[in-house]
Amino acid sequence: MRVPQAWRDRAKIWREKMSASVKLFMKNKAGVLGLCITMTFVIMAIFAPYIAPYDPYKIVDHYLLPPSSKHLLGTNDIGQDILSELIYGARVSLLIGVLASISVVSVGTIIGIVSGYYGGMIDEILMRICDIILVLPGLPLMILLASLLGTGKFYVLIIAITLNAWPGLARLVRSAVLSLRERAFVEAARAIGASDAHIMITHILPNVMPFIVSAAVYRAAAAMMAEASLSFLGLGDPSHKSWGMMLHYAHTAGGWWANYGKPCWWWIIPPGLCIALFVSGLMLMGQAIEEIVNPRLRRR
Amino acid sequence: MRVRFVLTRFLSLLITFLLVMSAIFFLARATGDPFAEIIEQDPRVPPEAVQRLRQRWGLDKPIYLQYIDFMKAMLSGDFGYSVAYYAPVFEIIKQKLPWTLFLLSTSIVLSTIGAVLLGAYTAWRRGSRFDLIATNTSLFIRAIPHFWLGMVLLLVFGFYIPLFPLYGATTPGAHYSNAFEFIKDVLAHAALPLTCLVMRQIGMYMLYMRSATLEVLGEDFIVTAKAKGLTDREVLFRHAVRNSLLPMVTITALRFGFMVNGAILTETVFSYPGTGRLIYEAIMNSDYFLLQGAFFITSVCVLIANLIADLLYAYLDPRVRVG
Numbered sequence: 001m002r003v004p005q006a007w008r009d010r011a012k013i014w015r016e017k018m019s020a021s022v023k024l025f026m027k028n029k030a031g032v033l034g035l036c037i038t039m040t041f042v043i044m045a046i047f048a049p050y051i052a053p054y055d056p057y058k059i060v061d062h063y064l065l066p067p068s069s070k071h072l073l074g075t076n077d078i079g080q081d082i083l084s085e086l087i088y089g090a091r092v093s094l095l096i097g098v099l100a101s102i103s104v105v106s107v108g109t110i111i112g113i114v115s116g117y118y119g120g121m122i123d124e125i126l127m128r129i130c131d132i133i134l135v136l137p138g139l140p141l142m143i144l145l146a147s148l149l150g151t152g153k154f155y156v157l158i159i160a161i162t163l164n165a166w167p168g169l170a171r172l173v174r175s176a177v178l179s180l181r182e183r184a185f186v187e188a189a190r191a192i193g194a195s196d197a198h199i200m201i202t203h204i205l206p207n208v209m210p211f212i213v214s215a216a217v218y219r220a221a222a223a224m225m226a227e228a229s230l231s232f233l234g235l236g237d238p239s240h241k242s243w244g245m246m247l248h249y250a251h252t253a254g255g256w257w258a259n260y261g262k263p264c265w266w267w268i269i270p271p272g273l274c275i276a277l278f279v280s281g282l283m284l285m286g287q288a289i290e291e292i293v294n295p296r297l298r299r300r
Numbered sequence: 301m302r303v304r305f306v307l308t309r310f311l312s313l314l315i316t317f318l319l320v321m322s323a324i325f326f327l328a329r330a331t332g333d334p335f336a337e338i339i340e341q342d343p344r345v346p347p348e349a350v351q352r353l354r355q356r357w358g359l360d361k362p363i364y365l366q367y368i369d370f371m372k373a374m375l376s377g378d379f380g381y382s383v384a385y386y387a388p389v390f391e392i393i394k395q396k397l398p399w400t401l402f403l404l405s406t407s408i409v410l411s412t413i414g415a416v417l418l419g420a421y422t423a424w425r426r427g428s429r430f431d432l433i434a435t436n437t438s439l440f441i442r443a444i445p446h447f448w449l450g451m452v453l454l455l456v457f458g459f460y461i462p463l464f465p466l467y468g469a470t471t472p473g474a475h476y477s478n479a480f481e482f483i484k485d486v487l488a489h490a491a492l493p494l495t496c497l498v499m500r501q502i503g504m505y506m507l508y509m510r511s512a513t514l515e516v517l518g519e520d521f522i523v524t525a526k527a528k529g530l531t532d533r534e535v536l537f538r539h540a541v542r543n544s545l546l547p548m549v550t551i552t553a554l555r556f557g558f559m560v561n562g563a564i565l566t567e568t569v570f571s572y573p574g575t576g577r578l579i580y581e582a583i584m585n586s587d588y589f590l591l592q593g594a595f596f597i598t599s600v601c602v603l604i605a606n607l608i609a610d611l612l613y614a615y616l617d618p619r620v621r622v623g
Contacts, residue, residue, distance in 0.1 A: 131312075132316045136320065136557065137556070137599065139564055140560060140561075140564065143595075144591060144595050147591060229445060232568075233564070233565075233579075233580055234584055235583060247447065250451075251447075251568075251569065256466075263455055263459045265455060268451050268455060269452070272445060272452065275444075276440070276443045276445070280439065280442075280443035
């Protein structure tokens, strides 16, 4: 089968652009550091069963043992190995990060493009909805949604996070579309009779893509934070190990005093540190990508 | 002109508010009525009694009448009854709200001062070692979950170096011989939660101030001010900071929402008796009416804060007033 020349040209341009972007990214030390941190956690999540020394769902030893050579980070209040819990916890964070980010980005992008492209009444209504969600306090809104839709379910967390986070992205995409809409190539497409849907998908979407990539990374980080907060408040999915959930139990089930009246630091410190590292890794990556996309941000 | 501006702001606020409450009502009805479900599942309650109860609570009316009832109740402060506290939700919230407002207002003031000073200073000394350390630290603080920051503070300054009390807003059962002792006790209890909130807020907003100041520092009038022979301090505070404060006001408006998030998590960690902790308790006890009431109150507070910030912005920037 012969591939049309136009496709080959397009693929070539895309490849060149990508390799230039990768080169720029690799020059950004903070971005590479962020990538390394993120990859470490991703590998940890994917190969959790092979890395974790114990099954985190099983009771493997006495409760609340301090760190030792047998349990590098000790055990929790029911005798589960904390290091194994941590390694498995990366899975929930990664999954929430990826799924919520996909969900927020698709909803935000679609609404942003539609709103910016059509303008008028549709734009007005969608943007008023955005305004309303933007002024409301985020966490209480997510809590209320989670408790209305049923707590302790994975998809409920994603819905709650999405409903709370799409307006920010939709605004961003809309403002980009507003200027794209007036460009000559869109007018040309319209002149040869392209449909609105066609123009939005083939002409506008590829041009807002760069904004979306860095936004997607930031949304993943924000989603992880939101999951951790909701799980900490006891709204997480109890059938999975997550860092927020570990802290929830540490806070409610004796992490402060059960170590002979003293707090169990090995139970409290590591999960939060993991969240902070994973999130900052993503934020560093997001920043590096943003600098590539938006040359004005590059350091002079 | 100004009257019209205030009026439109106020109206949009009211509409936002009504829409939110309607959304809550319909979501709650769509996912089932918690009260009716509990009663109907109890085999000891005969159907006539269920019917009577439904009538008593107005659940047999058509949905739009129920909606009107709901809105009327909400607006008159009747948020229902808490099943965990055995008290009307309104009474509980009335008791807890002052503590949260105290925490939030204090931390907003402190963190704004901190963020403005640090942001202006790092922008002024752009590229210096101090700037690098401060900006990187603030980036990392943004990645730290609120509640964990609180837990670490509690671990270090509550347990290992016991400087501050571990929980609550006052010492239980304490008698104060004078107001000074009471204030001292309250401040000691608020110190760690406030540190937690302020640290994160500074981390979040120092960078905004920094970039706003950087932008202003590139303007011609700064060069003029320098050329006039003003000292660095005068240039920075009289010319640069004044102008970069304006975007900070808008951000302050958006901050209230984030502050409420922080308050929920921080109050939970420190068992601080505010509305944030109340929301946590409501989740733990599946106390739906309490949760709804607390959400209502926090939303109202955030919306009012937004209105104030909008008006302040209009007052500071005459360009907004005209539009």
